[in-house]
Amino acid sequence: MWAVTGPEKPRRTTAQDVAAPKRTSGATAPAPPRRTAPEPARRTAAPEPALRASAPRKTRATVHDVAAAAGVSRGTVNRVLNGGYVSTDARAAIEAAIAQVGYVPNRAASNLARQRSQAVGFLALEPHSLLLEDPNIGAIMLGANAALSLADHQMVSLVIDSDRDTQRVGRYLSGGFVDGAIIVSARSHDPITRLIAEIGLPATFVGHPPDLARTIPFVGIDNVGSARAITGRLMQTGRQRIGMIAAALDRDSGADRLTGFKEALGDRFDPQLVADVPLYDYAYGVKGMRALLDREPEIDGVFAASDAVAAGALETLREAGRRVPEDVGLVGFDDSSWALRAQPQLSTVHQPAREIGRTAAESVLQQIGGVEPVELSVLLDSPVVWRHSA
Amino acid sequence: MWAVTGPEKPRRTTAQDVAAPKRTSGATAPAPPRRTAPEPARRTAAPEPALRASAPRKTRATVHDVAAAAGVSRGTVNRVLNGGYVSTDARAAIEAAIAQVGYVPNRAASNLARQRSQAVGFLALEPHSLLLEDPNIGAIMLGANAALSLADHQMVSLVIDSDRDTQRVGRYLSGGFVDGAIIVSARSHDPITRLIAEIGLPATFVGHPPDLARTIPFVGIDNVGSARAITGRLMQTGRQRIGMIAAALDRDSGADRLTGFKEALGDRFDPQLVADVPLYDYAYGVKGMRALLDREPEIDGVFAASDAVAAGALETLREAGRRVPEDVGLVGFDDSSWALRAQPQLSTVHQPAREIGRTAAESVLQQIGGVEPVELSVLLDSPVVWRHSA
DNA sequence: CTGAAAGCGCTAACAT
DNA sequence: ATGTTAGCGCTTTCAG
Numbered sequence: 001m002w003a004v005t006g007p008e009k010p011r012r013t014t015a016q017d018v019a020a021p022k023r024t025s026g027a028t029a030p031a032p033p034r035r036t037a038p039e040p041a042r043r044t045a046a047p048e049p050a051l052r053a054s055a056p057r058k059t060r061a062t063v064h065d066v067a068a069a070a071g072v073s074r075g076t077v078n079r080v081l082n083g084g085y086v087s088t089d090a091r092a093a094i095e096a097a098i099a100q101v102g103y104v105p106n107r108a109a110s111n112l113a114r115q116r117s118q119a120v121g122f123l124a125l126e127p128h129s130l131l132l133e134d135p136n137i138g139a140i141m142l143g144a145n146a147a148l149s150l151a152d153h154q155m156v157s158l159v160i161d162s163d164r165d166t167q168r169v170g171r172y173l174s175g176g177f178v179d180g181a182i183i184v185s186a187r188s189h190d191p192i193t194r195l196i197a198e199i200g201l202p203a204t205f206v207g208h209p210p211d212l213a214r215t216i217p218f219v220g221i222d223n224v225g226s227a228r229a230i231t232g233r234l235m236q237t238g239r240q241r242i243g244m245i246a247a248a249l250d251r252d253s254g255a256d257r258l259t260g261f262k263e264a265l266g267d268r269f270d271p272q273l274v275a276d277v278p279l280y281d282y283a284y285g286v287k288g289m290r291a292l293l294d295r296e297p298e299i300d301g302v303f304a305a306s307d308a309v310a311a312g313a314l315e316t317l318r319e320a321g322r323r324v325p326e327d328v329g330l331v332g333f334d335d336s337s338w339a340l341r342a343q344p345q346l347s348t349v350h351q352p353a354r355e356i357g358r359t360a361a362e363s364v365l366q367q368i369g370g371v372e373p374v375e376l377s378v379l380l381d382s383p384v385v386w387r388h389s390a
Numbered sequence: 391m392w393a394v395t396g397p398e399k400p401r402r403t404t405a406q407d408v409a410a411p412k413r414t415s416g417a418t419a420p421a422p423p424r425r426t427a428p429e430p431a432r433r434t435a436a437p438e439p440a441l442r443a444s445a446p447r448k449t450r451a452t453v454h455d456v457a458a459a460a461g462v463s464r465g466t467v468n469r470v471l472n473g474g475y476v477s478t479d480a481r482a483a484i485e486a487a488i489a490q491v492g493y494v495p496n497r498a499a500s501n502l503a504r505q506r507s508q509a510v511g512f513l514a515l516e517p518h519s520l521l522l523e524d525p526n527i528g529a530i531m532l533g534a535n536a537a538l539s540l541a542d543h544q545m546v547s548l549v550i551d552s553d554r555d556t557q558r559v560g561r562y563l564s565g566g567f568v569d570g571a572i573i574v575s576a577r578s579h580d581p582i583t584r585l586i587a588e589i590g591l592p593a594t595f596v597g598h599p600p601d602l603a604r605t606i607p608f609v610g611i612d613n614v615g616s617a618r619a620i621t622g623r624l625m626q627t628g629r630q631r632i633g634m635i636a637a638a639l640d641r642d643s644g645a646d647r648l649t650g651f652k653e654a655l656g657d658r659f660d661p662q663l664v665a666d667v668p669l670y671d672y673a674y675g676v677k678g679m680r681a682l683l684d685r686e687p688e689i690d691g692v693f694a695a696s697d698a699v700a701a702g703a704l705e706t707l708r709e710a711g712r713r714v715p716e717d718v719g720l721v722g723f724d725d726s727s728w729a730l731r732a733q734p735q736l737s738t739v740h741q742p743a744r745e746i747g748r749t750a751a752e753s754v755l756q757q758i759g760g761v762e763p764v765e766l767s768v769l770l771d772s773p774v775v776w777r778h779s780a
Numbered sequence: 781c782t783g784a785a786a787g788c789g790c791t792a793a794c795a796t
Numbered sequence: 797a798t799g800t801t802a803g804c805g806c807t808t809t810c811a812g
Contacts, residue, residue, distance in 0.1 A: 060805095062804095062805055062806085063805065063806065064805080064806095072782075072783085073782065073783045073784075074783085074784095074805095074806080074807095075782065075783055075784075075785095075807090075808085076781085076782055076783075078806070078807065078808085079781090079782085081806090082807085084781090085781055085782090086781075086782085087781065087782085090781085090782080104564045104565075104589060105561075105565065105805085105806080106502075106565060106566045106804090106805055106806070107561060107562065107565030107566060107567065107806095108498060108501055108502055108507070108565060108566035108567055108804095108805080108806095109502050109566070109788090109804070109805035109806045109807090110565075110805075110806050110807075111498055111788090111806090112496075112498055112499050112502050112788050112789070112790090112804090112805080112806075112807095113787080113788050113805080113806045113807045113808080114788085114806080114807065114808095115788065117498070119562075141549060142549065142551060145549045145551055145555070146551065146552075149551070149552060149554050149555055149558065150554075152558070154548070154558055154559070154562050155548075155549065156546040156547070156548060157546070157547045157548075157549070158544070158545075158546060158547075159531060159532070159535050159545065159547070161532060161535055161536065161539070162536075162539060164539050164540075165535070165539055168539065168542070168544055169544070171495075171497060172497065172509075172544050174494045175494075175495065175496060175497030175498060175500075176496045176497060176498035176499070176789090177497065177498055177567070199494060282727075282731060315733070337672075341672065343705070450789095452788095452789055452790085453789070453790065453791095454789080462798075462799085463798065463799045463800075464789095464790080464791095464799085464800095465791090465792085465798065465799055465800075465801095466797085466798055466799075468790070468791065468792085469797085469798080471790090472791080474797090475797055475798090476797070476798085477797060477798085480797080480798080495789085495790080496788090496789050496790070497790095498788095498789080498790095499788070499789035499790045499791090499804090500789075500790050500791070501790090501804090502788090502789080502790075502791095502804050502805070502806095503789080503790045503791040503792085503803080503804050504790085504791065504792095504804080505804065566805090781812100782811105782812085783810105783811090783812085784809105784810090784811085784812100785808100785809090785810090785811105786807100786808090786809085786810100787806100787807085787808085787809100788805105788806090788807085789804105790803105790804090791802100791803085791804085792801100792802090792803090793800100793801085793802085793803105794799105794800080794801080794802100795798100795799085795800075795801100796797100796798080796799080796800095
């Protein structure tokens with residue numbers, strides 16, 4: 001059809017036409033059924049595998065085809081696609097043509113021409129376990145997505161789960177697929193961090209200030225201050241032997257929470273009463289609490305570095321026959337669903353995760369727009385939520 | 391100036407150059423070389439990139455620049471980039487040039503030329519709450535990513551959280567940014583489902599068979615059979631009054647689990663003993679269990695449609711003074727972390743989430759490669775895990 | 781208001 | 797082995 005249409009020279013002979021996968025159809029013998037032999041009778045029951053969609057993907061219509069079908073030039077087609085002055089007749093004809101040939105714009109091509117992608121990458125550099133369970137990062141994603149969506153940008157979230165992924169994502173980031181990136185919990189030495197700086201991709205960090213690059217905007221909360229605040233209230237309510245289950249000391253948030261704890265306690269701080277564990281995780285909460293109980297059976301106040309950790313601690317306390325909050329006061333951090341589900345509900349520090357995501361998105365959007373962020377880092381409010389565990 | 395450089399014809403006079411904001415400064419100043427302008431002087435020892443990353447993003451080097459710097463043609467550069475015969479000298483020169491000019495390939499352009507993106511979209515069409523907390527979808531993602539990674543494909547996960555998102559993601563999917571897609575828990579009427587079918591994008595569904603399109607591959611588990619199995623064991627252990635908290639009956643998985651429950655019970659099935667709730671959620675577990683307890687105080691066996699639901703039910707039972715498993719046997723579904731964290735740990739049905747992701751990825755990869763999947767749908771094994779709650 | 785033409789940065793077929 | 801030359805599909809001047 002389009003090949004012979006109009007004055008245009010006969011376009012392409014698409015490689016696909018030539019290289020079309022030659023299936024040796026004759027083979028009636030189906031390859032051995034994969035894994036679990038699904039009793040064919042079960043669900044499926046699709047007797048007509050004929051209508052398959054894939055097949056040699058039909059070569060899609062282009063502006064060219066539309067133009068030809070409408071009897072106008074590509075320029076005009078483009079004008080109706082994106083705003084522009086077009087006569088009503090032409091517009092009608094073109095719209096008809098679009099429908100007729102089933103035209104769907106190729107954004108990729110458009111991006112190349114425009115030199116921008118209208119997309120922003122979202123990377124969470126967390127260990128799997130957290131990626132899977134931490135509701136915070138989900139909320140941050142949703143917040144970021146909402147903001148980007150408003151600005152008509154596509155958020156594409158990229159998972160990094162191996163060195164190979166790091167490479168590939170690096171290529172993706174620097175390959176023109178995104179105009180910017182939001183990076184959650186990067187460490188300074190993360191290869192991606194360096195890359196971002198190198199290629200000068202607009203980006204903002206969340207959850208960990210980029211020591212390395214003091215030049216990249218950061219959105220987060222004041223971990224030190226909040227830890228201080230919640231520990232303070234533990235003191236005010238009369239707890240005498242207050243300990244902490246510190247977690248993830250290798251990352252800023254973890255270290256900061258411990259710092260805040262120390263600051264609040266001042267002279268009363270006793271290193272013996274700090275158990276430290278590697279991750280913000282329920283299981284480590286159990287472990288940490290056991291350690292604390294061992295070292296100081298008289299302990300009557302505990303600040304767990306996160307709600308998940310607190311939940312683990314709570315379980316341990318219960319097993320040890322300690323009542324919460326009567327015998328020991330327990331507080332967490334994050335205000336995640338762990339806090340609400342615990343029995344009793346946990347007093348904790350509220351992390352405005354959604355807001356954080358939104359703010360981060362706005363920050364990259366600004367950068368993309370060429371605006372220097374007024375302040376390199378912004379700390380959002382993270383109020384203490386007083387519930388029943390202390 | 392650059393117009394007389396080298397043998398290449400004076401490439402484009404980029405519109406921008408003309409339209410460039412005319413600085414009123416001294417006439418001596420050469421026209422500000424915007425974008426492309428292959429002025430040789432450029433790269434050499436970046437003179438104070440002002441440290442900041444953003445600003446007018448420095449115009450990136452292209453194959454052209456590399457070719458020029460190495461004194462070869464673009465074709466040759468391309469050959470060293472992607473495999474091809476290149477003399478050692480040329481290769482060395484080019485590699486040096488690449489490093490010198492700081493060349494980073496523009497994958498977007500390459501994709502356009504090659505007509506493929508080496509990327510696969512991942513969409514989870516779940517209500518937020520689940521997206522945030524359901525560890526299953528995280529595991530599926532990780533599994534899919536691993537498989538795609540092996541095949542050197544980038545997984546890009548797209549979140550749909552509003553109608554606007556649906557539109558945008560639709561454009562993204564049909565805009566040439568991905569070669570295929572993995573779609574988790576779509577319903578037949580989901581706009582995306584239709585779209586996929588329309589544009590004939592290689593795709594496979596997870597978690598819900600596409601009624602609408604019996605033509606699109608599906609990966610999942612046998613919900614009916616597994617529900618039947620676990621309910622059966624509840625019966626075998628002597629429970630007399632067995633009820634179910636059915637959830638999400640509007641989706642296949644939910645409906646199937648109920649079906650399996652009925653099948654297992656046969657004559658003994660009593661509709662009164664089924665409480666149904668809208669979502670696989672802890673809070674609904676609480677609600678559902680209360681309803682059941684109201685209707686039948688003598689209840690001594692409960693099949694909750696998911697572990698989260700079971701956890702809620704467990705809490706309610708505890709509050710009602712029922713001991714598990716002594717007074718009532720309780721089983722869940724999913725084998726998520728809820729099951730392990732519960733006290734006692736839940737007997738449940740194991741969902742091979744990671745495997746599911748992997749399998750789905752392999753399925754789209756096959757389709758992309760032009761291979762028709764041998765079987766349209768594959769059901770993976772989902773064994774019962776017997777623990778302590780029943 | 782519309783058409784023509786030059787690109788975006790890279791790939792691939794075709795000559796050397 | 798290397799250079800040349802068309803494109804990929806869309807955007808954006810610049811004439812008319």
